[in-house]
Amino acid sequence: MTITVTSSAFEQCEPIPRRYTGEGEDVSPPIAWSELPEGTRELVLICDDPDAPGAEPWVHWVIYKIPATLSGLSEGVPPKPRLTNPSGALQGRNSWPKGVGYRGPLPPPGAPHRYRFTVFALKVKMVAEPGMTKQMVINEIRSHIIGEVQLIGVYER
Numbered sequence: 001m002t003i004t005v006t007s008s009a010f011e012q013c014e015p016i017p018r019r020y021t022g023e024g025e026d027v028s029p030p031i032a033w034s035e036l037p038e039g040t041r042e043l044v045l046i047c048d049d050p051d052a053p054g055a056e057p058w059v060h061w062v063i064y065k066i067p068a069t070l071s072g073l074s075e076g077v078p079p080k081p082r083l084t085n086p087s088g089a090l091q092g093r094n095s096w097p098k099g100v101g102y103r104g105p106l107p108p109p110g111a112p113h114r115y116r117f118t119v120f121a122l123k124v125k126m127v128a129e130p131g132m133t134k135q136m137v138i139n140e141i142r143s144h145i146i147g148e149v150q151l152i153g154v155y156e157r
Contacts, residue, residue: 079103
């Protein structure tokens with residue numbers, strides 16, 4: 001079985017609407033998934049920009065401890081470390097100073113950038129606190145991933 005991830009806001013490798021960017025309302029897009037592997041206990045979603053200048057991809061969103069009973073995230077997840085919807089989910093640091101939660105694309109003018117929304121299915125429930133970095137989350141989940149999939153959107157200024 002292969003995990004499927006989609007957004008009602010944009011198609012695979014298509015432009016992300018301005019509403020979900022730093023030039024727009026800067027709200028998180030709706031993300032949906034299906035066909036999770038049997039035994040999935042929790043999900044993690046990381047959005048990053050591998051085309052950003054610098055040695056590491058620019059991190060736009062780190063959200064984890066997402067209940068496996070959910071089929072997605074609605075638009076506009078608030079930028080809070082601890083969430084009540086989805087209940088129990090936590091958000092980590094993005095690449096902005098003191099940033100937690102979703103921050104939309106705002107690449108430098110020029111070539112389009114790719115934004116990878118990666119969903120990880122985990123065979124365990126994470127023991128975690130809010131505010132973890134992308135690398136901290138990856139280190140925590142590395143040996144517990146039973147499936148992963150990417151939805152890629154593009155944006156240019």
